Amino acid sequence: MTIGKTGATVAMKGAGYYSQSTRGAKDVIDNATGMLVEAVAAIPEPPANTPLQIADFGAADGGTSKKAIRETVVALRNRFPGRQILVTYTDLPSNDYSNLFKNILGLTEDQDNNYYTEFQDILVHACGIGFHRQLLPDASLDFGFSATAMHYISEKPCEINNHVHVVGAGVETRVAYAARAATDWENILLGRAAELRPGGRLVFMNFCKDEIGRYLGNTDGINMFDTFNQLWRGMHDEGRISDAEYLQASFPQYYRNTEEFSAPFQDVTSPVRAAGLRLISIHTGLVKCPYRAAFEDSSNSMTTREFAVSYIPTLRSWSETVFLNALDPSRSPEEREALIDLFYQRYEDLVAANPNGHAMDYVHCYIAIEKEL
Amino acid sequence: MTIGKTGATVAMKGAGYYSQSTRGAKDVIDNATGMLVEAVAAIPEPPANTPLQIADFGAADGGTSKKAIRETVVALRNRFPGRQILVTYTDLPSNDYSNLFKNILGLTEDQDNNYYTEFQDILVHACGIGFHRQLLPDASLDFGFSATAMHYISEKPCEINNHVHVVGAGVETRVAYAARAATDWENILLGRAAELRPGGRLVFMNFCKDEIGRYLGNTDGINMFDTFNQLWRGMHDEGRISDAEYLQASFPQYYRNTEEFSAPFQDVTSPVRAAGLRLISIHTGLVKCPYRAAFEDSSNSMTTREFAVSYIPTLRSWSETVFLNALDPSRSPEEREALIDLFYQRYEDLVAANPNGHAMDYVHCYIAIEKEL
Numbered sequence: 001m002t003i004g005k006t007g008a009t010v011a012m013k014g015a016g017y018y019s020q021s022t023r024g025a026k027d028v029i030d031n032a033t034g035m036l037v038e039a040v041a042a043i044p045e046p047p048a049n050t051p052l053q054i055a056d057f058g059a060a061d062g063g064t065s066k067k068a069i070r071e072t073v074v075a076l077r078n079r080f081p082g083r084q085i086l087v088t089y090t091d092l093p094s095n096d097y098s099n100l101f102k103n104i105l106g107l108t109e110d111q112d113n114n115y116y117t118e119f120q121d122i123l124v125h126a127c128g129i130g131f132h133r134q135l136l137p138d139a140s141l142d143f144g145f146s147a148t149a150m151h152y153i154s155e156k157p158c159e160i161n162n163h164v165h166v167v168g169a170g171v172e173t174r175v176a177y178a179a180r181a182a183t184d185w186e187n188i189l190l191g192r193a194a195e196l197r198p199g200g201r202l203v204f205m206n207f208c209k210d211e212i213g214r215y216l217g218n219t220d221g222i223n224m225f226d227t228f229n230q231l232w233r234g235m236h237d238e239g240r241i242s243d244a245e246y247l248q249a250s251f252p253q254y255y256r257n258t259e260e261f262s263a264p265f266q267d268v269t270s271p272v273r274a275a276g277l278r279l280i281s282i283h284t285g286l287v288k289c290p291y292r293a294a295f296e297d298s299s300n301s302m303t304t305r306e307f308a309v310s311y312i313p314t315l316r317s318w319s320e321t322v323f324l325n326a327l328d329p330s331r332s333p334e335e336r337e338a339l340i341d342l343f344y345q346r347y348e349d350l351v352a353a354n355p356n357g358h359a360m361d362y363v364h365c366y367i368a369i370e371k372e373l
Numbered sequence: 374m375t376i377g378k379t380g381a382t383v384a385m386k387g388a389g390y391y392s393q394s395t396r397g398a399k400d401v402i403d404n405a406t407g408m409l410v411e412a413v414a415a416i417p418e419p420p421a422n423t424p425l426q427i428a429d430f431g432a433a434d435g436g437t438s439k440k441a442i443r444e445t446v447v448a449l450r451n452r453f454p455g456r457q458i459l460v461t462y463t464d465l466p467s468n469d470y471s472n473l474f475k476n477i478l479g480l481t482e483d484q485d486n487n488y489y490t491e492f493q494d495i496l497v498h499a500c501g502i503g504f505h506r507q508l509l510p511d512a513s514l515d516f517g518f519s520a521t522a523m524h525y526i527s528e529k530p531c532e533i534n535n536h537v538h539v540v541g542a543g544v545e546t547r548v549a550y551a552a553r554a555a556t557d558w559e560n561i562l563l564g565r566a567a568e569l570r571p572g573g574r575l576v577f578m579n580f581c582k583d584e585i586g587r588y589l590g591n592t593d594g595i596n597m598f599d600t601f602n603q604l605w606r607g608m609h610d611e612g613r614i615s616d617a618e619y620l621q622a623s624f625p626q627y628y629r630n631t632e633e634f635s636a637p638f639q640d641v642t643s644p645v646r647a648a649g650l651r652l653i654s655i656h657t658g659l660v661k662c663p664y665r666a667a668f669e670d671s672s673n674s675m676t677t678r679e680f681a682v683s684y685i686p687t688l689r690s691w692s693e694t695v696f697l698n699a700l701d702p703s704r705s706p707e708e709r710e711a712l713i714d715l716f717y718q719r720y721e722d723l724v725a726a727n728p729n730g731h732a733m734d735y736v737h738c739y740i741a742i743e744k745e746l
Binding site: 088 | 423469
């Protein structure tokens with residue numbers, strides 16, 4: 001689910017563009033290295049004959065978090081030598097766990113940070129059930145981690161009339177999505193509260209709306225989701241797609257702000273507080289779009305078309321399914337593919353004609369949480 | 374890896390044939406229901422605040438073991454009410470874990486025995502690392518189960534000169550495969566010994582060579598692996614495949630006999646005994662080929678061609694990769710597919726011309742093991 005991870009469309013580009021696409025997501029995690037180290041330093045020693053347990057919630061293929069997990073393993077091994085360490089990767093049932101295990105076993109091209117083969121007594125499991133439920137046994141988790149995954153809500157409360165993303169929706173829709181996201185956040189936290197050992201820690205890097213209203217792709221004058229909507233709406237107005245097809249394209253996402261993330265910790269009647277979770281720290285941070293940065297780096301001397309060609313595949317890699325699944329199933333696969341190709345071609349042409357302001361900056365909320373001893 | 378599970382080629386047949394194909398593998402597990410119930414009755418109560426842990430080693434998509442796992446869950450819940458139960462499915466990295474999780478979550482067509490949705494406090498994990506290593510934390514497993522998986526050896530010690538399976542190989546090759554299988558069996562048992570809680574149990578249903586020399590597809594006068602070899606050799610002798618392509622087709626399998634399965638328990642110097650494992654019971658059993666049974670059932674009045682058409686897909690579903698991967702990678706995909714189609718077409722024609730003795734009877738060794746308290 002993570003933006004910037006390996007997607008088919010990204011992988012089709014040359015090796016240089018591929019590295020660019022994963023660098024942003026890695027930068028986000030690298031921003032939080034201090035938080036990881038601090039969390040590991042804070043957790044208490046688990047009972048005798050018990051493994052240390054780490055989990056990555058919403059791990060996709062495990063690629064972008066490999067370095068962070070390795071660093072966590074090193075820190076845990078230093079603090080508690082000789083302990084077995086169980087790493088559990090979770091994601092939706094549809095995730096590619098085969099690729100995840102190959103990645104962790106060092107059977108893919110990515111040969112960096114292969115902690116499973118580097119260290120003894122590491123165990124790796126996966127759980128293909130959404131993180132809105134409890135996934136691990138009670139009081140078994142020492143350190144839970146999540147990067148760029150929890151903006152996905154468990155289900156859409158409604159379609160969005162006049163936009164493709166709730167960031168551009170009317171007030172009623174926004175309220176409905178906010179309510180769903182609040183319930184989901186509470187369920188995420190209650191699931192983790194049950195799983196955590198007393199004194200255990202969580203570090204989350206979640207997409208957010210920051211204190212001055214910025215969010216993914218909306219930081220530099222051009223709003224990425226407005227652009228998606230404008231182009232999708234255009235295909236509707238030309239009669240290429242139906243009313244229903246326009247309507248069905250909406251992202252099952254919500255970008256919470258720091259107040260929404262903090263609410264279950266502030267409310268003295270919240271079940272999250274009753275379950276023993278405490279907010280240690282919360283702050284927002286921006287990681288610049290690596291494609292935009294490459295374009296602005298004059299040593300690359302890219303044309304506007306080259307920028308557009310490099311920029312669109314990363315957007316397409318995580319957004320394509322939303323538009324593809326909105327199309328009527330009675331259309332042939334070729335017809336659907338042609339419409340989607342046209343859609344992203346138009347986005348590319350728009351950027352090539354005037355690249356000003358197009359950038360997919362990452363806006364995250366970095367959250368550290370503790371379960372009371 | 375399990376014979377009789379859903380394969381693409383099987384699924385292409387009509388619904389009747391599909392049920393036939395899974396019935397055999399289920400019969401094997403149903404044969405062992407008494408062993409499962411006995412194992413659950415024997416395990417001691419785990420320490421307080423600890424989940425009960427079950428594992429299925431070599432689970433494929435979890436389909437054929439779903440009923441057995443549900444029955445085990447019911448028996449555990451009755452003995453130890455209120456305990457969380459963690460079920461871990463293991464297989465190779467290449468397994469389809471997405472399908473496994475969909476199956477367990479009740480998101481596939483198979484709506485029977487959905488224990489995850491039926492009961493509270495069930496947790497389901499997967500581990501995509503081969504079972505020749507330790508996969509679960511020390512002393513955490515109450516009950517381990519495996520059906521029709523452990524005949525796969527960790528690597529082939531050599532290719533097989535004059536046959537496609539070690540059952541037809543010369544003595545030197547047989548000795549090399551037996552040695553690899555003995556080391557693998559010891560590693561399987563040592564991995565499980567580390568994982569088991571004291572008093573924990575294992576029940577394995579493994580392909581074997583029985584006391585009178587029968588094994589999969591070699592029970593009724595015609596030897597399935599000899600037939601594979603005869604047809605593959607024929608394609609070589611006609612010049613359709615090269616020497617190397619003939620040689621490279623060999624199954625990474627070994628059918629141990631009861632003496633080989635028992636050896637680590639009998640040898641007083643064995644590390645398996647030192648690790649605390651004890652053999653509770655061992656016996657062999659035969660489950661008749663459901664395709665053959667359907668053909669012999671006169672109420673079906675099948676022609677010999679209909680029998681052949683129903684019989685070959687189940688063989689193809691688990692054997693095809695061996696022959697496909699033996700073909701030179703320089704051949705086009707279409708060329709490789711055509712050769713493989715021809716190979717199985719010839720097998721079908723052979724059976725249709727004279728069905729006598731063609732049957733894939735399952736020959737298993739049923740083993741119960743305990744870890745000393």
